Amino acid sequence: MATSGAAEILLRYDDDQDRQHFETLFASDFVIHAFATDQGALDYLPSAATIPTAIVLLPNRADDYLESSLLARARDHHPRILKILIGDAIALNLLVKLLDHQLVDRCFEQPVNPDVIRSHVLTAALTREGQTFSPDTSEAHEGPKPAILIVDDEPTATRYLSRQLERMQDEFRVLSAISAEEAQLVLQKDSDVAVVMTDQRMPGMHGKELLDELRQSHPTIVRILTSAWGEVDVAMDAVNEGRIFRYQKKPWNAAELLSLFRKALVQHRTLVSARDRSRSIAEQQFAELRQQRRARLLEHLNERVDGFTGEPITADFLDALATVRTLPAQPPHLRASRETALEHDLVRDFAGMVGRQLSTLQPGHVHGIQNRQAFDQALANALENPAGTSETQTPLMALCQALATLMKASGLERSALELTRTESGLMVASASPLHMYSHLLAPITRLSRPLLEQQSALLMLFVSTRLLAGDIDVTGGDQCLRLSLHLPARAD
Amino acid sequence: MSSIESPSAGQGRLMASGQRRLRLYVTMGQRLLRDSLLFQILLHDEVELVGESETGVATLNRLKRATPSVLLIEENLQDNDGLTIAEHALAVNPSLSVLLISDTPVSSGRMAIYLEAGIKAVVSKDQPVQELIKTLFYIRNGQVYVGNWQQEPAPAAMLAYQALSGREREVAQLMASRLPVRDIAGRLGVSCKTVHSYKDRIFVKLGFERLPELILFMQRHQHGAAE
Numbered sequence: 001m002a003t004s005g006a007a008e009i010l011l012r013y014d015d016d017q018d019r020q021h022f023e024t025l026f027a028s029d030f031v032i033h034a035f036a037t038d039q040g041a042l043d044y045l046p047s048a049a050t051i052p053t054a055i056v057l058l059p060n061r062a063d064d065y066l067e068s069s070l071l072a073r074a075r076d077h078h079p080r081i082l083k084i085l086i087g088d089a090i091a092l093n094l095l096v097k098l099l100d101h102q103l104v105d106r107c108f109e110q111p112v113n114p115d116v117i118r119s120h121v122l123t124a125a126l127t128r129e130g131q132t133f134s135p136d137t138s139e140a141h142e143g144p145k146p147a148i149l150i151v152d153d154e155p156t157a158t159r160y161l162s163r164q165l166e167r168m169q170d171e172f173r174v175l176s177a178i179s180a181e182e183a184q185l186v187l188q189k190d191s192d193v194a195v196v197m198t199d200q201r202m203p204g205m206h207g208k209e210l211l212d213e214l215r216q217s218h219p220t221i222v223r224i225l226t227s228a229w230g231e232v233d234v235a236m237d238a239v240n241e242g243r244i245f246r247y248q249k250k251p252w253n254a255a256e257l258l259s260l261f262r263k264a265l266v267q268h269r270t271l272v273s274a275r276d277r278s279r280s281i282a283e284q285q286f287a288e289l290r291q292q293r294r295a296r297l298l299e300h301l302n303e304r305v306d307g308f309t310g311e312p313i314t315a316d317f318l319d320a321l322a323t324v325r326t327l328p329a330q331p332p333h334l335r336a337s338r339e340t341a342l343e344h345d346l347v348r349d350f351a352g353m354v355g356r357q358l359s360t361l362q363p364g365h366v367h368g369i370q371n372r373q374a375f376d377q378a379l380a381n382a383l384e385n386p387a388g389t390s391e392t393q394t395p396l397m398a399l400c401q402a403l404a405t406l407m408k409a410s411g412l413e414r415s416a417l418e419l420t421r422t423e424s425g426l427m428v429a430s431a432s433p434l435h436m437y438s439h440l441l442a443p444i445t446r447l448s449r450p451l452l453e454q455q456s457a458l459l460m461l462f463v464s465t466r467l468l469a470g471d472i473d474v475t476g477g478d479q480c481l482r483l484s485l486h487l488p489a490r491a492d
Numbered sequence: 493m494s495s496i497e498s499p500s501a502g503q504g505r506l507m508a509s510g511q512r513r514l515r516l517y518v519t520m521g522q523r524l525l526r527d528s529l530l531f532q533i534l535l536h537d538e539v540e541l542v543g544e545s546e547t548g549v550a551t552l553n554r555l556k557r558a559t560p561s562v563l564l565i566e567e568n569l570q571d572n573d574g575l576t577i578a579e580h581a582l583a584v585n586p587s588l589s590v591l592l593i594s595d596t597p598v599s600s601g602r603m604a605i606y607l608e609a610g611i612k613a614v615v616s617k618d619q620p621v622q623e624l625i626k627t628l629f630y631i632r633n634g635q636v637y638v639g640n641w642q643q644e645p646a647p648a649a650m651l652a653y654q655a656l657s658g659r660e661r662e663v664a665q666l667m668a669s670r671l672p673v674r675d676i677a678g679r680l681g682v683s684c685k686t687v688h689s690y691k692d693r694i695f696v697k698l699g700f701e702r703l704p705e706l707i708l709f710m711q712r713h714q715h716g717a718a719e
Contacts, residue, residue, distance in 0.1 A: 029640050115639065119630070122638040126604040209512065209633075216587040216634045241635050327583055332608035339601055409571050411549035435549055438576045445609055446602075448573035479580070 006031050007053040007125035010081075012041050012070060014060040022058060025114045030121065038070040045073070053125040054082040056117075057104075062087035062094055071103040082124040086112055092232045096247050099239065106240050109233075120240070144192045146268065147173040148261050151183045151198035151210065152226075157252070164254040165261075172265065180205035187218065194268040195261060197224040197248065200234055208234055211242040220271040222264040224248055278331060286329030289337050290441050293346070294318055297440060300351040305459070308358055309466045317462045318441065321455075323476030326442040333443035345447050350440065353456045358463070360391070361398050367469045368490035369396055372419065372426055375487070379403065383414055399464035399485075403428075405457035406483075409450060410435040425470070425488040433480035461485075514632045517560035518544045519551045519577070520593070521570050529564075532621050533628065535702055548572035555581055560588065562632055567594045575609070582610045589631045593617060593624075603638070613637040622705070649709055652698050660697070663690040667703065668710030 009026070011034040013019040019034050026032065033052065035041040041055075055074055059065055062085060074081050084106045085098070098104045106120055148165075152158045155178050162174040175190065177183040179202055187193055196214060198207035211223045225238045228250035238244045245264055248257070301314045336342045369375055374396065382400035393401065407416060412434070420427040438444055440455050458474075461483075465472040470487040516539055520526040526544060533539055543558035545551040548569050555563070563581055567574040578590045589612045597616045598606070606614055612631040615624045623639060630637035656664065659680075666676045673691070677684045700706050 115626070115630070115637075118640060119636065119638045122640075123607065123636045126600060126638065127607050205512075212633045213587045241633055327579060330609070332605045335608065336605050340605070409549070411547055411553075411571060435572075437548075437552075437572060437580055444576075445579070445605055446567075446573060446575050448568065448576070450569065450572050451576070454572075 007121055008033065008048075008050055009121065010041055010044070010052040010055045011035065011058065012038065012055065013058040015058070018058040022056070026118065029118050038068055041070050042073060045078070051078060052081060054084055054121045056084045056086065058086055062090055065103070066094070066097055066101070068103070075102055082106065082121065084108070084117070084120065086110060086117075090232055090236065092230045092235055092247075092249075095232065095235055095239065096249065099244075099246055107236050108240070109236070116240075145171070145173050146194035146265060147175050147190055147192050148195045148197065148264075149175045149177060149183060149186055149190075149193045151177045151180060151196065151202070151207065153178050153199065153202040161252055161254060161257070165258060168254065168258055172261065179203065180207065180210040183210060184213075187214075187221075193218075193221060195222045195224065195264040197226055197257075197261075199250075200225055200227040200231065200238075201229060208238050208242055211238060211244060215242055220268060220275055222268045222271070224260070224264065226250060226252070279328070282329045282331050282334055285334055286337075286443055289334070289343070293343060294441060296343075296347045297350070300347050301354060301459075304351070304355055304358060305463060308361070308363065309463055311466055313462050313466060314459075317459050320462075320474035320476070320481075321439045321441050321458070323474070324436050324439055324442075324481050325476060325478050326436075326438055327479075329443040332445055336445045342444065342447060346440070346444070349447065349452055350455060353452050354459060357398070357456060357460055360393050361460075361463070361467075362392050362394050365467050365469060366395050366490075368425060368488040369468060370490050372421060375400070375419070375426060375428075379414070379417075383407075395464040395467035398460055399468065402457040402461040402464065405453055406434055406461070409454040409457075410480075422486070425486060427484065427486055429484040430482055433477055433482050435480050436476075437479050512561065514539045514628070515542045515559065515561045516540065516628075517542055517551070517555065517558055517563045519546070519548065519563065519565040519569065519574070520544075521546050521566060521568075529621070529624070532704075533625060535704075536625065536629075539628075546570070548574065548577035551577055552580055552584075555588075556584060559585075562589045562591060562628060564591045564593065564628070567592055575606070575611070578611060579609060586610075587634060589634055591615065591624075591627060591631060607636060607638075613639075615639075649698050649700075650713075653709075653713070656694065656697060660690055660694050663687060664694050664698075664706065664710060667691065667694075668707050668714075670707065 006029065008031045011019065011022060011032050013022070013034060013036060023032055023034070033044060033048075035044065055070065057065060057068075057071075065071060065085065071083060074083055083104045085104045086108045088110050090107055090109055095107055098107070108117065150158050150162065155176070158176045158178075162176055165174050172194070173192075175186055175193065177186050180198065181204055183196065183198065196211070198210050200207040207225055207227070211225060214221050214223055223242060223244045224246050225235065225242070225244050226248040227234070235247050238247065245267060246260060248260065297318065298314055305314045306312055378396050378400040382397070382404040403417070407413070410416075412430075412432070416431050418427075418429045418431045420429070436454070438451055444451070462472055465485055465487070468487055470485055473484045475482045516533065518526060518530065518541070520529070523546075530541065530544075534541060542560050543554050545554060548571050551563075551565070563578065565574045565578055569577065574592065578592060581588055582590065590610070592606065592611050592614045594614055594616045597618060598614055603614060612635065613627045615627050627637050627639065653661070653664075662680070663676060666679065671679075673684050673687045677687045680687070694706070695701065698706065698709065700709070
């Protein structure tokens, strides 16, 4: 939900002074609707013109909020609303319980850092983070058994627990590691880890840091922090930053953990199926967008480009691009294509750039190149003067200009081109692949000048090679392409 | 605004709990801008510069060996689109925190797309350097940070300056003329310790952490360059 206006906050306060202070801090950032009772807030919610981005609670006694009907209602009916609790002092037990009942998403102690609160709310307003999928309660799928990884620097306790858990069930394997570093090695080897429960205090990397990293590198692994120490600040950071699933206090109880791990496995399956669904939807929808984009590019370029050379060059060029593999389509690419002027601007700007380049190109075919020296000279000129000139270009000059642009985009030097004399002329080939991280038919989040320049250079390479009666061969790879040109020698 | 926790204060707490250093990689086309920025950023001793490049291709080539935790990259690079390069860097190393520097402020629609693409924060070239440094620390553990990027920042330092006492202003002016503490003490007829405590109070009140910030603020103010 990209908000056009300011994000809205539903504020539930007990003390009027707290409300005033909160409004002083955030009135310029958010529209705040304040209520002194749960009922007032509950009455407001169904009638609200826009669903608030966040509910912020400023309780006198944070414990009372375990029974809050407002929080329960938000959890059950408005899963996208971010629930933030700000208390004078938060007890660890309370935090653990709130997390168990999924009543709050973020938790802070006074005095708060307004930057951080603002960032959490703005981020929630901008992203679809709150988007939830119904839990996947289907039985474990076919395939290898999922694994729970327990990370703790006391191997005896872990070993005892693992054996107990193994005896109690047949749904998951139990793995262990004695440090965060070892856990990372386990994760590299075993791709079926679904849940990680880590101790906080360990030599080397701490549990919280490990979970922070997992959140980025393995977003579908469910994260649980455990500790014998009641460090509430660590627990709060783990909730706010690490987005942990649960905080498990020590000592462990096998029966309790079994039920926790079962819940965590359901959560894992939900995350995996949500990810797979969003991936396949993105790919499917982008395939359609790609077709449309291709059709529009052809429509806008056909006449100008193919008219110039008398051959169906545009289609050849687009076919060559399609062989260059880029990163798979993701939701933000779709969003950029649909919610911004990207698709329109892409075709317009590209056609415009190609049109300008064609207008400086000497029309008519020139059969072949004079000799290798002529090519070398033209290439040296193009590399020295990368901006190009507005004067009329011969096909050879245009060809070298295009090569120079493509090499610059790949960070390559002149030596990366291999020139071979053949019986009928000259072979020009790229010794190492040319980088192409994105292209006209790839998922794009943003239109940039280097992209347009690189793409039009490749098209101009097709055009100028044909004008010289040569052949061009492009083979795509992973984010790169190999080029080879054959330029016939001039007959005279 | 006394409840604002400065990034470096939060820093101290995080460092104590076994915090990793901030391993920074910087990709900016222009040397002059890159140097100016790095002079500021490297004043913070938790930051370690592990690599820098002018181009996107060079960044992707070197990134794996440099193992940075934060990549600071310009949106507009000479050879490739900075955002495309950032997306590829994230595909290789998903735990990298990317801070994108845009030429102009981005719209909320665009910001949403960037965040969804895995960018942790965007700072525009219109914003003060302090905002960039603050953001750098907020995103170091993989957090997203969104400041109130579309609003004009309140002239907080200016208001705070007006609230300084006469003596504090006098000390601020002398410090901004780069006079050593001992000379300031001599000139005002007080002890060095007193000057130091004035100095601390001035920094806290104005929200500055380092002398260069005070010098820049005072000189801008005195010569009327700041509105």
